[in-house]
Amino acid sequence: MTDVHDAQVARAAHPAHDRPFRFGVCLFTPRGRKEWVERVRLAEELGYDVVSVSDHLGMPAPLPTLVLASEATEQVRIGTLVLNTTFYQPAVLARDIDTIHRYSGGRVEVGLGAGYDRKQFDAAGLPWVGAADRVAHLEETVRRLKGRDTGVEQSAEAGQLSPPQIMIAGRGDRLLGLAASQADIIAFTGTARVRDGEGLRLGDLAEVTDRVRLVHELLGERIHEVELNIPIHRVLLPGTGSTVVSDVWQNTLDLKPEELSELPSLLMGTPEECAEQLRTRHKRFGITYFSVLEPEMMAFSKVIEALR
Secondary structure (H helix, E strand, O other): OOOHHHHHHHHHOHHHHOOOOEEEEEOOOOOOHHHHHHHHHHHHOOOOOOOEEEOOOOOOOHHHHHHHHHHHHHOEEEEEEEEEHOOOHHHHHHHHHHHHHHOOOEEEEEEEOOOOOOHHHHHHHOOOHHHHHHHHHHHHHHHHHHHHHOOOOOOOHHHOOOEEEEEEEEHHHHHHHHHHHHEEEEOOOOOOOOOOOOOOOOOOOHHHHHHHHHOOOHHHHHHHHHEEEEEOOOEOOOOOOHHHHHHHOOOOOOOHHHHHOOOOOEEEOOHHHHHHHHHHHHHOOOEEEEEEEEHHHHEEEEEEEHHH
């Protein structure tokens, strides 16, 4: 762990290889058009760099929602956190993403995953396939997106746009290997290894450190080209009791509050203290891109203010 820490301190101290912080928020609560537009505009006003939508049955459909987000905003990037690519035919998905990217003026940042919850596949009436097949499907989707092989004739305006940035999210060795070779952004889940198809379970600090170490080894010199992301699940500002801290993940981990506070997915303290925690995680792990879920949007905006 020390070697990773020292390497990241050296990297963060080198201006040519440093990145500014970026902050994203994932909006997913079903609401009417007017309320959703107000929400996404608020996220832009609060200083978020990226507004994303998720991809789960029972929540708003991600691609139509991205179109609405692009029409409601001016500068903020729009994205997915993340698409379950196994649900989609790669060429068709690449066409749809490319179209939204063009219509938004080149603001799409597409987050991709291989799918992890067997219950979602069952609910959708889709066959559950093994992890190797799901990652292979993800790889084909990435190839289509990178090649912009959509079968649609490109306009002169579209040809001037850079392709959508690609985020790949996950924790498995095979998936992180694909991310290290192909992604613009690698998103760590902060979760532990579980039996395939059983959903997610929060990982401890050793788990996160192991995944970061693997990615750095796989990236080599490409580390300077790739952005690293992790979700912030909870932001606990003053006034939050210690009982809440202990139950952040319904005792998923048998950790004391002070041990929970070391996890990259939790911020605790004043906005200024939380800002310093993010700086420390940047130095330790090389992570500069942090995303929060919708319930944490207002609290985390105070941390953004403290950093800028």
